[in-house]
Amino acid sequence: xxxxxxxxxxxxxxxxxxxxxxxxxxxxxxxxxxxxxxxxxxxxxxxxxxxxxxxxxxxxxxxxxxxxxxxxxxxxxxxxxxxxxxxxxxxxxxxxxxxxxxxxxxxxxxxxxxxxxxxxxxxxxxxxxxxxxxxxxxxxxxxxxxxxxxxxxxxxxxxxxxxxxxxxxxxxxxxxxxxxxxxxxxxxxxxxxxxxxxxxxxxxxxxxxxxxxxxxxxxxxxxxxxxxxxxxxxxxxxxxxxxxxxxxxxxxxxxxxxxxxxxxxxxxxxxxxxxxxxxxxxxxxxxxxxxxxxxxxxxxxxxxxxxxxxxxxxxxxxxxxxxxxxxxxxxxxxxxxxxxxxxxxxxxxxxxxxxxxxxxxxxxxxxxxxxxxxxxxxxxxxxxxxxxxxxxxxxxxxxxxxxxxxxxxxxxxxxxxxxxxxxxxxxxxxxxxxxxxxxxxx
Numbered sequence: 001x002x003x004x005x006x007x008x009x010x011x012x013x014x015x016x017x018x019x020x021x022x023x024x025x026x027x028x029x030x031x032x033x034x035x036x037x038x039x040x041x042x043x044x045x046x047x048x049x050x051x052x053x054x055x056x057x058x059x060x061x062x063x064x065x066x067x068x069x070x071x072x073x074x075x076x077x078x079x080x081x082x083x084x085x086x087x088x089x090x091x092x093x094x095x096x097x098x099x100x101x102x103x104x105x106x107x108x109x110x111x112x113x114x115x116x117x118x119x120x121x122x123x124x125x126x127x128x129x130x131x132x133x134x135x136x137x138x139x140x141x142x143x144x145x146x147x148x149x150x151x152x153x154x155x156x157x158x159x160x161x162x163x164x165x166x167x168x169x170x171x172x173x174x175x176x177x178x179x180x181x182x183x184x185x186x187x188x189x190x191x192x193x194x195x196x197x198x199x200x201x202x203x204x205x206x207x208x209x210x211x212x213x214x215x216x217x218x219x220x221x222x223x224x225x226x227x228x229x230x231x232x233x234x235x236x237x238x239x240x241x242x243x244x245x246x247x248x249x250x251x252x253x254x255x256x257x258x259x260x261x262x263x264x265x266x267x268x269x270x271x272x273x274x275x276x277x278x279x280x281x282x283x284x285x286x287x288x289x290x291x292x293x294x295x296x297x298x299x300x301x302x303x304x305x306x307x308x309x310x311x312x313x314x315x316x317x318x319x320x321x322x323x324x325x326x327x328x329x330x331x332x333x334x335x336x337x338x339x340x341x342x343x344x345x346x347x348x349x350x351x352x353x354x355x356x357x358x359x360x361x362x363x364x365x366x367x368x369x370x371x372x373x374x375x376x377x378x379x380x381x382x383x384x385x386x387x388x389x390x391x392x393x394x395x396x397x398x399x400x401x402x403x404x405x406x407x408x409x410x411x412x413x414x415x416x417x418x419x420x421x422x423x424x425x426x427x428x429x430x431x432x433x434x435x436x437x438x439x440x441x442x
Contacts (some may be wrong), residue, residue, distance in 0.1 A: 088154030
């Protein structure tokens with residue numbers, strides 16, 4: 001008989017796509033505790049059966065298969081940036097190696113241009129021509145067009161000219177994330193990657209005896225074994241605690257723990273580790289959908305796998321990460337008016353648009369990061385930005401030293417409102433009101 005946990009998972013899997021579910025509803029319908037329903041729903045979310053949408057709830061979704069871009073071609077870039085092709089169609093199948101932001105002089109950028117690279121630039125025909133002649137493709141931001149001469153040159157060298165309406169920061173972030181996907185050294189680690197295979201798994205049958213258990217424990221130096229029937233279907237698990245004080249001739253089916261927690265090979269190691277720690281389990285059987293035993297996984301295996309994953313680089317930093325790293329916190333001036341922190345950063349060429357001023361998307365990103373830091377420092381609360389109302393009073397030039405002063409206006413149990421002011425040399429250049437959702441646990 002399946003456990004309540006498995007019954008809930010089966011119930012969720014049989015629900016139509018789009019149906020809304022809740023912990024209380026599942027608990028009432030299946031006559032289980034809300035804690036059991038909650039853990040099953042979280043596992044269903046891990047397995048891709050449901051998704052939690054803010055202000056909507058938990059929804060049954062179609063299970064998504066893993067998708068990845070094996071090679072990032074310029075044709076894939078067009079999809080990533082939601083753009084169009086202006087010329088050089090024959091080069092769309094070529095592979096993108098790196099991208100360059102054209103925010104410097106032509107002489108300075110020449111050393112960065114390599115064959116197969118992508119020059120992100122605005123309405124600068126000289127840069128467009130320079131990139132194409134050196135084997136690079138061109139991406140125009142801001143929706144600009146190109147001259148007929150540039151189109152012909154792109155067709156001649158067979159390197160594409162792409163166009164998008166997004167600003168430089170936004171498209172660079174999109175492309176950087178797509179490139180980062182290729183730098184992933186391995187997929188998310190699954191139970192199937194670390195489990196002890198069936199031919200190396202020690203298990204017992206229902207009619208084996210306590211004496212058989214003792215012999216197996218002595219020969220293997222283990223104390224926990226899955227119990228199966230003759231068709232290898234998982235029926236229980238037996239541990240040293242179960243056989244204490246039992247007669248040697250007593251059969252395992254009389255002393256074992258029935259309906260034990262089990263895992264599937266496609267489940268993530270992280271989610272299984274959480275289950276094992278939550279329930280205090282040292283070993284979990286790995287089964288097929290019909291509960292046929294295919295191996296075991298131990299807590300030691302899980303911990304080793306998670307430690308190894310943490311030591312290995314998974315993805316490259318995004319541009320957002322790079323910009324966030326440039327934000328420095330300093331103590332506010334001792335004027336007695338505010339005890340809030342002050343954050344500073346210098347506007348680097350990476351942060352500007354083709355016009356040499358800070359991109360709107362960059363400032364939005366920085367304000368979101370500052371609001372997150374301010375909430376955590378002052379109230380030890382993790383937060384997620386839900387809405388930003390940003391007002392630009394003056395353009396922010398390249399190489400400017402910018403100061404950001406956050407102030408918490410309202411603070412509730414689940415949300416907070418912040419006022420964030422942006423200064424250059426004590427002159428207010430931008431202002432934002434940020435609404436954030438708060439996490440209950442930091």
